[in-house]
Amino acid sequence: MAITEPLEFPFTIISVDIGGTKMHGAVVHYDETGPTIESELLVSTHAEEGGEAVLEVLAGLISDLKREASLEPVAIGIGTAGRVYSQSGSIAFANSLLPGWSGQPVAAYVNERFDVPVAVLNDVQAHALGEARFGAARGKRNCLMIAAGTGLGGAVITQGNLLLGQHGFAGEFGHTFSPEAKGLLCSCGKTSHIECVASGSGIESRYFELTGEDLSGTAISHRADDGEEAARTIIEQAGYALGACIGTWCNIFDTEMVILGGSVCNAGQLWLDALKRGLASQLAECYSDLSVVLATLGANAPIYGAAEYALAKLKGNL
Ligand SMILES: [Zn+2]
Known part of the structure; x- marks a missing residue:
């Protein structure tokens, strides 16, 4: 999707973050001082209606943003939950939060509807790129x-750029082995992964096993x-x-x-001290x-990150 003409300021990029519950979209305006969010919209993903319905919601959101x-x-x-093939922008795998999302040709569909270059990446990768920039x-x-x-997602920024890997799944x-998770079944279908103990759903399941009480992560922290x-x-x-896994990843x-x-x-100081x-x-x-720090941009991080990713693809830098 690379362009040959240099991009001149100002310009806009439409950016969307697709989650299992909500879809957040924005118009990102670029000028000499950098990007700013010019307008944004939040809609329900309607994930339970299946992958094709989610594509329709996505197209509707992009139409509305285009008008603004x-x-x-x-x-x-576009940043989305699930694993994304970076070349084609289609979904390789999405879990039960987005039923029927696996296999959806997101980039091809949106490109056909709007006739604009489209770049799709995983939502945590988008988040990381936004926080890094x-x-x-x-x-x-x-x-x-x-x-x-x-769940427990991650992304790697190396030399200032997002590490994609062979398929885009880096x-x-x-899904790293953790002794504390030994024998537990992970959302990916394998066992003994750190997500089983360190994610929100993992914390809730472990607490239920220990006490028989079904509580939210927030209630357990309290x-x-x-x-x-x-x-x-x-x-x-x-x-x-x-924390132990993070130490290993940092060594790598x-x-x-x-x-x-x-x-x-x-989850509070108890969690953070244990992590350290x-x-x-x-x-x-x-x-x-x-240094270990908390993310600062909140819901805007994946919006900026997906816009930056689209811009990098447009410039032929990926
Ligand atoms: Zn796993």
Whole structure:
């Protein structure tokens, strides 16, 4: 989708973040000072109606954003839950939060509807790129993003750019072996992965196994804050196991900064202290300058990230 003419300011890119519940779209306006969000819309994904219905919702959202854009968009960037083939922009795999999303040719469909270059990437990759360019890791060149929400996603920024890998799947850290998760069945179908203990759904399942009570992650954190032993055990285990894995990943990637995002990051000081102990247990001594920070851009990070990804593809930089 590369263009041959140099892009001149100002221009706009339509950017969309597709989650299992909500679809967030925005018009991102670029000028000499950088990108700003010019207008945004939030709609229900209607995931339960299947993949083709989600494509219809996506097309409707893009039409509405196009009408609001001050300039005709030069590209469309889309971040979505699931694994995305980076070349074709189609969905290789999506879990039960988006039934029927696997196999959907998202980029081809949107390109045909709107006749504009389209780039599609995984939502955590989009989040990481947004934070690396304009948020918590602005100015950093080598970072990892760990998103601990319902699942456990990740992404790698290396030399300032997103690491895609052979297919586009690089950074799926949630599917790393963890001794604390030994024998537990993961959302990917394999066993013993860190997602089983360190994600929000993992914390809820482990607490249920221990107590027989079905509580939300937020309620479990509150109980841990109140000193309940079972809740403290589960939250500490989640933090420690994740920290240990992060230490291993940093040893592999020679990372400068780790950005933590997702709802589990609200689990409090007990979780964070355990994460730091786990990290110290595995991280090589030579990484004493590693910083671990919380994401700062919130829901705007994947919007900026998907726009930047589309821009990089447009310029032929990917
Ligand atoms: Zn897994």
